[in-house]
Amino acid sequence: MKRSITLWGAGTARTLRPIWVAEELGLQYDLKPIGPRTGETSTPEFAALNRRQKIPVLVDGDFSLSESLAICRYLIHRYPGESVYRPTSxxxxxxxxxxxxxxxxxxxxxxxxxxxxxxxxxxxxxxxxxxxxxxxxxxxxxxxxxxxxxxxxxxxxxxxxxxxxxxxxxxxxxxxxxxxxxxxxxxxxxxxxxxxxxxxxxxxxxxxxx
Ligand SMILES: N[C@@H](CCC(=O)N[C@@H](CS)C(=O)NCC(=O)O)C(=O)O
CATH class of the missing domain: 1.20.1050.10 (Glutathione S-transferase Yfyf (Class Pi); Chain A, domain 2)
Known part of the structure; x- marks a missing residue:
């Protein structure tokens, strides 16, 4: 399945997580490196994407998701790769x-x-x-x-x-x-x-x- 992936957010431990997982999995994605407390999470465009107004956020086709842990888990299960363990049982x-x-x-x-x-x-x-x-x-x-x-x-x-x-x-x-x-x-x-x-x-x- 090939969709258009965008990751919003950079500059913190939380934003590092999904970027790292995307790199481990060799995914193609667009990074929008907006930062915390820069005003960039308060724009109407971003608020429409994530009412919580927090980074990181993932957009994958018509699916969007916030919370660093949830995004990483989603990527690992949606795009399984050899280099990242995926629990099954x-x-x-x-x-x-x-x-x-x-x-x-x-x-x-x-x-x-x-x-x-x-x-x-x-x-x-x-x-x-x-x-x-x-x-x-x-x-x-x-x-x-x-x-x-x-x-x-x-x-x-x-x-x-x-x-x-x-x-x-x-x-x-x-x-x-x-x-x-x-x-x-x-x-x-x-x-x-x-x-x-x-x-x-x-x-x-x-x-x-x-
Ligand atoms: N539980 C969330 C925490 C997200 C969070 O608090 N992000 C901060 C940056 S680390 C943020 O977006 N702050 C909004 C802002 O300050 O503009 C996660 O793990 O993704």
């Missing part, structure tokens, strides 16, 4: 869900985005250094648990590199930029994943690379 799907929910819920939303809201975005949401510090500690606690559960595997799930790795790696990179010290095993995992060519292309596309 009910148990495998549930295991992937468990990891992604934990990573998204505890690292992305509850730790890193809280640090962003009350750190970099303190002028909007209130500057709260104690909240930032407590969130950092909270992240560290969950990172230790993730390190224990991951062991020396090179991908989160035994089936190979997949959605849970996209979620984890983007949070690890985000954590490092916020000065969170990663447990050594997780840092090794991060470096192994960062060696993926598709990841490197996606980082350049998402954050710019000169």
């Amino acid at each position: 009910v148990e495998e799907c549930a295991r992937e869900d468990e990891w992604c929910s934990h990573i998204y819920g505890e690292l992305d939303e509850t730790s890193l985005y809280v640090m962003r809201r009350h750190g970099d975005l303190g002028h909007i949401y209130g500057s709260a250094p104690n909240v930032v510090e407590a969130s950092k500690e909270y992240a560290t606690r969950h990172l230790r648990a993730i390190e224990d559960m991951l062991g020396d595997r090179s991908s989160v799930l035994d089936g190979g590199f997949g959605l849970a790795d996209v979620m984890l790696q983007t949070c690890l990179e985000w954590a490092v930029t916020y000065g969170v010290e990663l447990p050594s095993g997780l840092d090794r995992y991060r470096h192994r994943i960062a060696a993926r060519k598709a990841f490197q292309r996606a980082v350049t596309l998402n954050f710019g690379g000169g």
